[in-house]
Amino acid sequence: METSNDHYYPISQCLSHSESNVSNSFQLSNNNRSCNKYGFFLDNDCDDQDHDTPSVQDLKAIRIKERKWLQMLNNWRYYINFKWDKIRDRCRKGIPHSLRSQAWFHLCGAHLQRNRFPNLYGELLKKGIPSDVRDDICKDLHRQFPNHEMFADPSGVGQTDLYNVLKAFAAYRPNIGYCQAQAPIAAVFLMHMPAERAFWCLVALSKYYISGYFMHNLEDIRIHGQMLFAFLKKFTPSAYSLLNRQNIEPEIYMIEWFMCIYSRNLPWPSVLRVWDMFLCEGMPLTTLFTLFTRFYYIDSKTCQKLRNISKSSLTEDSLIRGIKRFELRDIDLLKEHGIQMKKLQKSKKQLK
Structure with a gap:
């Protein structure tokens, strides 16, 4: 089977000439659009409540939650082994947005895998994957949250990172390869963390949470x-x-x-x-x-x-x-x- 040895996202391989023109015009059309605090484009006629300035009382509550989460993250082994109920209760109350990247990375155990294999992600990006798997990934890139500023541009950083994460996973688990459910999950992680961390979180989910969801027989x-x-x-x-x-x-x-x-x-x-x-x-x-x-x-x-x-x-x-x-x-x-x-x-x- 033919394989692709592309290292990083070969945008020219995933975009036709006409699609490249669409990318340029799409980028221009989105330059002046406003986003909510999560990065999603706002409708022109929509007043978004996320733009409301938080009160002093709200800010104090956020700072208190952040200090609690920082204290947990700095003592993670102790909390995960002896205070899991405390972690659960605080997760149910909502993780502070400023610390969600670190919290998710630790909650799923991805930090442990990253520490064990610090160079693996870069090595996987250098590996080839079957051309049909690469084509399937490319077909799905533009479908992942197109109304989010990170993924709106077909040649932007968001879709580049998304391709790399999905490609690395396909190389890491060739028996699974790629399925469509991986893309939105990887995209959500990418909204909150760098590509390498998103990859390890996707690996953790496939191993510990939804181990059989990506298999072809479902x-x-x-x-x-x-x-x-x-x-x-x-x-x-x-x-x-x-x-x-x-x-x-x-x-x-x-x-x-x-x-x-x-x-x-x-x-x-x-x-x-x-x-x-x-x-x-x-x-x-x-x-x-x-x-x-x-x-x-x-x-x-x-x-x-x-x-x-x-x-x-x-x-x-x-x-x-x-x-x-x-x-x-x-x-x-x-x-x-x-x-x-x-x-x-x-x-x-x-x-x-």
Whole structure:
């Protein structure tokens, strides 16, 4: 199979002549556009609340949170081994934006891998990847948050770094290669940290959090879908009865939610809060979050609320209140995972 030995993002290989012209005009058109504090372009007729100047009281509260997080990060081994509950509680309250890069890097354990292999990322960028994998990556670059200033320009730093992170991962895990779910996850990390750190965070997620999500058969996502359906029966029986009666399989509605960790499905402040909690708590948080935001208000007669979820139920504070409605322990997940694995193995035997 043909391989590509490009070291850094070969923009000429991913852009045709016409696309290069589009890139130039696109850059000019975005020069004068305003962004919110997260880097997303504002609509011309939209007044964004993120531009409001924080009060003195708000600033004091932010500084207090920052000092607490700095103290934890400077003593991370102690907190992660003996004070995990404190980390969880502070993640649920939201990580200060100024420290989110460091916090995420430590929460997922990426800092440990980076320390063990300090030169690996640079070495991976020098490796070749199959040309079809490279082409698949290039096709998806412009689809990742095009309304964000970092990724708006096809020849800009954002898409360059995104290509490098995805290429390095494909070289690092050739048995997995590239799948579309990797791109939005890598893009979210890149909004908060340099490319090398984003790469190691993507590696950590693929290893410890969503280990089978990037495989071509999507076996793990199907198992987690059935687990979600079982918990749906326990916690929200009316929603379960409705979906079951209409033969709506979990994979129909939850693949993008889980695989992209809600990065495409929520108001951005809520995305960040979900990621703060997910990187601390992992799979239980994703399941709890889905149960509340997607199914808690569904009645037994209509799926309309699944399609049109009120904005008020997706705010950061609503998420925290909703998650606390359910009690889901790690042991519950392990038990249900074992049940679904046995069902899957049984169905495989029947197909032989």
